[in-house]
Amino acid sequence: MRPSDSHEVSQLNELKIDVGALIVGGYYALSGQCVMVEQMPIFGGYSGGLEETAIVDVATTLNTFVMMQGTWHLDGPVHVRWGITTAREALAVAGHAGRAVEENTHILSGNQYYTLAGPCTVMCLLETAAQSITDTASGREVLSGVASAKGVLTDMFTAMEARFMGEVAHGVAGMDLHQVNIMLDKLVSLYEGKYKTAPEGKPFDECYDPVTLIPTEEYVGVYNEAIKIMTDLGLNYWK
């Protein structure tokens, strides 16, 4: 690792730590590393509901800088039932906590992405877009992803999801917040009723030629479908 890489250490749910993390943090502090402290508060977990989880999320974010003298905080509010960061409730926690910290401090923070649907599906890209919009319009500095299909299946993620995360972020940056919220509500409504039937998607070697590293025609077609939906919702990046 280089000093300019982010050196990670994680807190535990909720507002907990282990001695091993403090040892790692001690090494990072003394060696002058760029320190990224990660934590994913659970909506519906120990904290409780929306407001309680958002309060804990703010506290957890601040703890990064008290406990570890972190350089930046990597958030990731996650839904207890679905294990994803793109559910409406998880987005609302991230959007509120991120905006509260952004308004009241100069702290640098990011958010990480876990979708329910897998690669090469429109749903996966729409989930990604919803979080990218939430993070960008709440003042996050770093978007980190995408762990598609909940990040638990081998090779079930591709760079096409990361491209979409980035293009949506570039498109939404600077947009009027009220318009963004209207767009987000419509966007989340397009996929939140499909959790039980979410498409599994395809692994990397069926989404890309693994030798030439070119995405398949099928995935480019899916990507263009998602672009059309986002454009119809009012995002102008691809016009």
Add this chain to the structure above:
Amino acid sequence: MQAIAKPVSVFDVYDRAKSGPEMAEADWDFGVIPTVAKKLKEKYKIKMDPKVMIPEDKTLIDTLFQAGVDMLVECGVYCIDTNRVIKYTRDEVLTAIKNAPRHFTFGEDQEAINVVERPYNSPLPPVIQGGPTGSPCSEKYFLAIHQSYAQEPICDTIVNGVLQTVLGKDPVPESPWEIMAVRSELLQVREAMSRAGRAGMGL
């Protein structure tokens, strides 16, 4: 906010983890956290509309922040190894927030990015960190997968996946194979960046 003798360090935190109030972990998880969070929600009258993902009301934004500060000060942080609570004063928390970095450099050379504070309505896009975010990768495709992220111009940095096996072995935590897997991940991600012509990318 009042002056404090010195900012909290991770070494102070360790000492407090050895000397703070004792508590059973279940009491923390099922008692302290939900009770204090609920109390602060009611104290500050915080109410979120699930149809509004990002708050537009300044009062809600500021009270949520104050509740978060209160949560950290009132609860502290629980150490699962010592079963003790690490406590901070309010001024220690506020001092740490004041002292937090305002920027940092991610990556090197032509790929170096200066990460700076961006307001919610900034036309400056956030840093795009592309990658599997800790998801499991096969040995067969680890390098190709990471090169496919590095070749995306919109990806500023890489967040890597983890090898599911190394030399066919399960990299069990706290085993030598875990060290080999981590080392192999680092070398292959660097190789992927170099093959994409972006050796300086941050990781």
